[in-house]
Every structure is written in structure tokens, then in C-alpha cells.
Amino acid sequence: MSDKVKIAYFDFASCEGCQIEMTNFGDAAFLELLNHVEVVEFREAMSEKTTQRINISFIEGSFTRESDRKRLEDIRNRSDIVIAYGACAATGGINALKNHQSDYKQDVYGKDADMPHLESTFALPVSAAIKVDYSLNGCPMDRNEFIRVVSHLVHGKQPVIPNYPVCVECKMNETVCRYELGDHCLGMVARAGCGAPCPADGIPCEACRGFVDNPNEESLITTLMEKGGLSRERAEARSRMFAANCRADAPHKIETPNK
Amino acid sequence: MKKDININVHHLTRVEGHGNIQVNITDGTIEKCEWQVPEAPRFFEAMVRGRHYSEVGRITSRICGICSVGHTLASVRATEDALGIQITEQSRKLRKILKHAENADSHLLHVYFLVAPDLLGAPSVFPLVPTHTAVVQRALRMKRFCHEWGSLIGGRTTHPTKVIPGGMASIPEREELETLKARILTEFVPDCLESLSTIKSVAGAVPAFERPTEYMAVYSPEEYGLYEGNVVTVTPDGNKAHYDVHDYKSCTNEWVSPQSTAKFAKNRMESYMAGALARFNCNYDQLHQKAKDAAAELGLKPLCFNPYMNSVAQLVEVFHSVFETLDLIDALLAGDYKEEELVKPVKFGTGSACVEVPRGILFHSYAYDNDGMCTKADCIIPTNQNHYNIQLDFNKLVPELLAAGKEEKEMELALEMLVRAYDPCISCSTHYLSVTFKK
Ligand code: SF4
Numbered sequence: 191m192s193d194k195v196k197i198a199y200f201d202f203a204s205c206e207g208c209q210i211e212m213t214n215f216g217d218a219a220f221l222e223l224l225n226h227v228e229v230v231e232f233r234e235a236m237s238e239k240t241t242q243r244i245n246i247s248f249i250e251g252s253f254t255r256e257s258d259r260k261r262l263e264d265i266r267n268r269s270d271i272v273i274a275y276g277a278c279a280a281t282g283g284i285n286a287l288k289n290h291q292s293d294y295k296q297d298v299y300g301k302d303a304d305m306p307h308l309e310s311t312f313a314l315p316v317s318a319a320i321k322v323d324y325s326l327n328g329c330p331m332d333r334n335e336f337i338r339v340v341s342h343l344v345h346g347k348q349p350v351i352p353n354y355p356v357c358v359e360c361k362m363n364e365t366v367c368r369y370e371l372g373d374h375c376l377g378m379v380a381r382a383g384c385g386a387p388c389p390a391d392g393i394p395c396e397a398c399r400g401f402v403d404n405p406n407e408e409s410l411i412t413t414l415m416e417k418g419g420l421s422r423e424r425a426e427a428r429s430r431m432f433a434a435n436c437r438a439d440a441p442h443k444i445e446t447p448n449k
Numbered sequence: 450m451k452k453d454i455n456i457n458v459h460h461l462t463r464v465e466g467h468g469n470i471q472v473n474i475t476d477g478t479i480e481k482c483e484w485q486v487p488e489a490p491r492f493f494e495a496m497v498r499g500r501h502y503s504e505v506g507r508i509t510s511r512i513c514g515i516c517s518v519g520h521t522l523a524s525v526r527a528t529e530d531a532l533g534i535q536i537t538e539q540s541r542k543l544r545k546i547l548k549h550a551e552n553a554d555s556h557l558l559h560v561y562f563l564v565a566p567d568l569l570g571a572p573s574v575f576p577l578v579p580t581h582t583a584v585v586q587r588a589l590r591m592k593r594f595c596h597e598w599g600s601l602i603g604g605r606t607t608h609p610t611k612v613i614p615g616g617m618a619s620i621p622e623r624e625e626l627e628t629l630k631a632r633i634l635t636e637f638v639p640d641c642l643e644s645l646s647t648i649k650s651v652a653g654a655v656p657a658f659e660r661p662t663e664y665m666a667v668y669s670p671e672e673y674g675l676y677e678g679n680v681v682t683v684t685p686d687g688n689k690a691h692y693d694v695h696d697y698k699s700c701t702n703e704w705v706s707p708q709s710t711a712k713f714a715k716n717r718m719e720s721y722m723a724g725a726l727a728r729f730n731c732n733y734d735q736l737h738q739k740a741k742d743a744a745a746e747l748g749l750k751p752l753c754f755n756p757y758m759n760s761v762a763q764l765v766e767v768f769h770s771v772f773e774t775l776d777l778i779d780a781l782l783a784g785d786y787k788e789e790e791l792v793k794p795v796k797f798g799t800g801s802a803c804v805e806v807p808r809g810i811l812f813h814s815y816a817y818d819n820d821g822m823c824t825k826a827d828c829i830i831p832t833n834q835n836h837y838n839i840q841l842d843f844n845k846l847v848p849e850l851l852a853a854g855k856e857e858k859e860m861e862l863a864l865e866m867l868v869r870a871y872d873p874c875i876s877c878s879t880h881y882l883s884v885t886f887k888k
Pocket residue numbers: 204205206207208209250251275276277278279283284328329330331511514607
């Protein structure tokens with residue numbers, strides 16, 4: 191047991207969907223994974239907690255309240271490598287959709303909005319609180335990418351996270367472009383690595399994996415308006431869906447941690 | 450001898466989301482006995498305002514990764530209700546298959562990964578890998594099968610892509626449905642039967658505890674309510690009451706307790722239960738015969754007042770979902786199965802829908818303006834509905850355990866197992882309220 195890589199899972203503001211993806215590998219792949227790694231902490235699946243040094247910590251969820259900072263710092267101190275696990279942790283993901291709103295608490299809680307435990311500020315990536323070594327993008331994160339990244343790290347290699355757009359993978363799939371079908375899509379700025387499942391399934395890419403580095407946001411908005419037929423307001427809203435913190439106007443613009 | 454007991458479970462393990470249990474007993478007197486929910490709030494209802502109707506379901510899906518199929522279906526169906534959209538019979542059938550896949554998927558996850566370790570005396574599924582290898586392999590194999598079953602219809606099982614207002618964005622090939630059917634019969638059904646014997650063999654470890662309460666579920670005159678319908682509740686005397694889904698606020702009655710963080714819900718009694726056992730109690734007659742047979746085998750009969758039996762009811766529902774799916778595939782293949790256009794909106798207004806997610810009845814409700822943009826949203830999730838029922842179970846269980854002379858550790862385990870039996874998915878709790886805890 192002892193020479194296996196020790197991994198652990200932690201969760202913050204998230205839907206836990208990325209953790210659930212771990213249960214979808216099937217028996218052969220999952221048990222093979224357990225030949226290489228030892229899961230030492232995973233609150234959602236196990237009661238055990240560890241005091242040992244953790245080799246790789248996967249953190250799911252966004253950093254949304256100051257009171258979580260200590261828990262994050264503690265995880266960082268216990269771990270050799272920290273990986274932002276899924277869009278919520280890597281970019282703020284869907285949680286960041288409220289970052290440009292000011293009245294979200296009043297909308298949901300009315301007169302109770304100021305109660306202290308409803309404390310929530312901007313939804314930020316984990317990297318806003320602690321150093322993050324790599325990111326597994328996507329909402330949910332991609333299981334195949336998880337295996338790739340883990341096997342690279344287990345073998346002491348640097349994982350490579352794509353920095354080209356989803357359109358590249360979509361064209362390789364020979365999927366008919368959403369724009370040709372009278373729809374719209376964010377594939378030209380979205381970070382690839384997922385294999386472009388959404389256009390293939392019949393819906394637009396919404397950049398759940400965030401944007402590539404230095405995306406041309408102005409041309410995205412123009413394309414959404416001119417080719418996609420959206421109003422400027424809707425085009426702006428579209429580009430916010432999962433990638434609000436990747437936009438140049440984000441209150442806390444994120445750095446891509448996986449370089 | 451009078452005892453002192455202090456149980457303080459911070460961030461209960463093996464549940465989705467974060468919950469705390471606190472029990473303080475001094476000199477044999479219970480001073481505090483609480484189920485608390487400290488999850489970070491995520492504000493979905495505010496986030497969908499100003500979003501186009503085509504995007505809303507994909508945002509609210511992210512409320513919960515484990516029930517994301519159910520959230521998507523509830524959201525899209527409420528939107529379709531608001532937009533006057535009547536989808537085709539083929540789309541309905543496909544969505545029902547997807548719903549069944551989620552139900553089986555989530556139930557198996559819960560029974561095998563979250564509950565079984567308690568029954569086998571292990572802290573998690575990992576120590577069971579060497580000791581119960583075949584069972585763990587079967588669990589992983591079945592989990593994967595459900596994932597493939599759901600993905601065939603939904604595109605993915607975590608945040609499905611293909612369910613959109615008006616119907617389905619794309620559909621599986623006829624041959625793919627035939628293959629699914631064949632694989633269910635040869636691979637999945639045998640594993641279900643094995644699961645039945647496994648659970649039967651550990652059923653003796655399910656604690657005996659009863660507290661009659663009200664049970665709420667989706668009701669459809671056509672079938673065991675899961676994908677669509679209105680609301681039914683049954684009280685311990687067997688009395689049923691029906692409610693239109695548009696009046697969901699009149700039966701969920703969210704209220705604020707000074708001693709908890711979450712909003713509570715009640716209807717005809719002080720609290721109610723939602724989930725597999727509630728559905729079983731409300732709609733037993735409509736279960737597939739194979740599910741009724743499984744229930745008989747496991748000794749589960751309506752009305753059952755033992756909340757720990759929720760996990761057993763879940764396994765019964767796995768049988769229902771798998772055999773209903775076979776019937777649905779047959780019905781689809783017998784007809785003129787083909788790609789269909791999406792049904793277009795005929796109006797923009799308000800709409801509501803309820804869907805059974807694995808953990809219980811879920812309500813979504815929206816209002817749209819004339820441009821199809823969302824102006825208001827409301828989601829009532831099952832876990833919030835169950836919180837007060839859990840609290841009342843605690844109130845009855847703790848004195849019983851104390852009277853039976855249980856030690857702190859045994860009591861802690863019994864309470865943890867009780868909460869886990871409800872399969873709470875606390876991460877999706879959308880409504881929280883504050884509290885000051887007495888120090
Ligand atoms: S990235 Fe998406 S799937 Fe993963 S936890 Fe966040 S909301 Fe859930």
C-alpha cells in the first residue's frame with residue numbers, strides 16, 4: 191500500500207458532480223486505478239480521515255466565502271500537489287454567474303439575506319485563495335482527462351492541458367456547425383480537451399472548460415450577434431454562462447494555473 | 450446510571466453535501482439534539498434571472514450533480530409548462546427512460562457505496578475491495594451500466610446535454626436502443642438479482658425504528674409517479690390527499706425554525722418525508738410486478754414507518770426502473786421511431802413542474818417575459834423537505850437509544866445511519882436560513 195500515490199478529495203461550493211464522475215469508471219478501470227493510487231480522504235464516500243502527507247489533493251468547488259480560506263490553506267499545507275477539480279474550482283464555473291449581480295441574496299432569501307451564515311461574496315477559483323498546481327476543467331470534469339493527468343503525475347511527467355479551441359475537436363468529429371444550423375456556439379474561444387460533445391449532441395458549446403488563453407472576446411461577441419443573431423445583451427450573457435471569471439471585465443480575472 | 454453523552458459530527462461523511470449532527474446529554478437529560486446544515490449557499494434562483502429559456506435547465510442542472518437528470522427534467526418541464534409546449538410521445542418516453550436510469554444509478558450508488566459499509570461494519574467502500582471483491586466489482590459494474598444507460602438518452606448523466614425545451618436535441622439510433630435492451634437482460638438484470646440476495650443477507654443489520662409521518666410523492670394516474678404528475682400525500686392512517694402541482698406552495702409550506710439553518714417544510718402533519726420510501730408508501734399499487742416481488746422478498750410492505758428502510762425501498766425501485774425501461778424501449782421500437790422537430794413555444798408565462806429525483810419530490814417554477822427571458826425562479830428540493838422529518842426522527846430516536854442503554858459511539862452511528870438512509874443531497878439545498886446556536 192505504502193508506495194502508492196496518496197490522493198484525497200475535498201469539496202467546497204459545488205454540485206459534487208465531478209466527484210460523482212469518479213463512480214462512472216466501471217469495475218475494471220476503477221480497480222486498476224486503485225492499483226496505482228490510495229484514496230486516503232474523500233468525505234462524500236468514506237468516513238476515514240488522514241493525518242498522513244497527501245501526494246495529490248483534488249479540490250472541487252469554488253472559493254465563495256472568507257471563512258473557507260483556512261480549510262483551503264490547511265489542505266495546501268498537507269499536500270504536495272493541489273489540483274482544481276472541475277470548473278467550479280478551476281474558474282469559478284457556474285457559481286461565478288452571480289458575480290456581476292448585486293442583489294442575488296435578496297432575490298433568494300428576501301428579508302433574511304443579511305444573516306451571517308449566508309455569507310457569500312464573489313465565486314472565485316480555488317487559486318484565489320491558495321496556490322494551485324493544475325486544473326481539470328469542465329462541468330463536469332472529463333474522466334479521460336483525469337486519468338491522463340493522474341497517470342502523468344504518477345509517472346513523474348508534466349500533464350499537458352490543451353490551449354486550443356473546442357472548434358478544433360468539433361471539426362475532427364465532423365459535427366455540423368451550430369452556426370450552419372441557425373444556432374450559435376462558443377466553441378471558438380472555449381478551451382478544448384472534452385472532445386466537443388455538446389455540438390455533437392445538438393446543443394451549443396457553452397465554454398464550461400473556460401476560455402483559451404487570450405481569447406478574442408470582442409470577436410466572440412460580434413460573431414454571436416452577427417452570425418448567431420443574438421442581441422448584444424444576450425451575447426454578453428452567453429459568454430458569461432460558465433466563463434464569467436475568464437472575461438476581461440471579471441471582478442477577479444483569473445490566471446490560468448496550468449502552465 | 451445517568452450518563453453524559455456528547456456527539457458532535459462535523460461534516461457528516463458519506464452523504465452528498467455537508468451536514469452536522471449535535472447531541473448533548475448531561476446527567477441523562479437531553480439538552481440538545483440537532484441536525485444542522487452549514488452548506489455554502491449558491492444562489493441559483495438569482496442566477497437564472499435574465500437568462501433565455503433554452504439556458505435555464507442547463508444552469509439549474511448544476512444545483513446537484515447527483516440529481517442533475519431530475520433537475521434538468523423538472524426545469525425543462527416547468528419551462529415547457531410556462532411556454533405552452535406539449536412535447537411528443539416519443540420525447541416523453543425517451544425522457545422517462547432517462548429518469549429511470551438516474552433513479553437506478555443514484556439508488557445503487559447510495560445502497561452500495563454509502564449505506565452498505567455501515568451494514569458491513571466498514572468505514573467506507575475501500576476496505577471492502579479486498580474483503581468483498583465480488584460485491585465491489587458488481588457495484589462498480591452496475592454503476593457504470595446505469596451511466597451508459599442514461600448517457601445513451603441524455604448525452605451525459607452528470608448534467609445531461611440532450612434534454613431541451615421542446616423535446617430532445619438528438620436521439621439514439623434504433624439499434625442502440627435494441628442493444629441497450631439486450632444488455633439489460635443479459636448483464637444488468639442478473640446483477641440486480643444478485644444485489645437482492647446481498648441486501649437480503651445484510652437486512653438484519655437495518656435498525657428497527659418506527660415513526661409514522663406524512664409521505665409525499667409525485668402522482669400520475671398512468672404510472673408510478675417519477676417523470677411527471679401532480680402531488681399526493683398519505684398520512685399514517687392511509688388517508689390520501691391530492692394537490693395540483695401549480696399549488697405546490699400550499700403543500701410544501703416552507704417555514705423557519707429558530708433552531709436550524711435550513712428552511713423546513715410541512716403539510717398536513719408536523720413534517721413529511723420524501724424519497725423512495727415515500728413513493729413506495731404513496732404509490733405502491735403502481736409499481737411494476739417485478740418490483741413488488743422484490744419488495745416481498747425483502748419484507749417491505751406499505752405503509753412502512755421505518756425511515757432506515759428507505760434504502761431497501763431504493764433497491765425495490767431499481768427493479769421498477771429496469772423493467773419499466775424494457776417496456777418503454779419495446780413501445781418505442783414498436784412505433785415509428787424517428788428524428789423529430791423540437792416543439793416551439795406558443796406563449797410566455799409562468800409554469801411549474803414536479804419530478805421525483807432519487808431523494809424525493811422536486812419542484813421547479815419559472816416566469817418568462819415576452820422575449821423568453823426568465824424573470825423569476827423557485828426550486829424546492831427534497832432534502833430541504835426532509836430536514837424537519839429527520840429532526841423529528843432524532844427527537845424520538847435519541848431517548849429510545851438512551852433508554853436502551855446505548856453508548857455514545859453506538860448512538861452516533863445510529864444517528865449517522867439515519868441521516869444517510871434519507872440519502873440527503875445537501876449540496877442542492879437552495880434555501881437557507883440563519884440560526885443562532887445556544888452555546
Ligand atoms: S464543475 Fe460542474 S459538475 Fe463539477 S462540481 Fe462544479 S457544477 Fe458540479
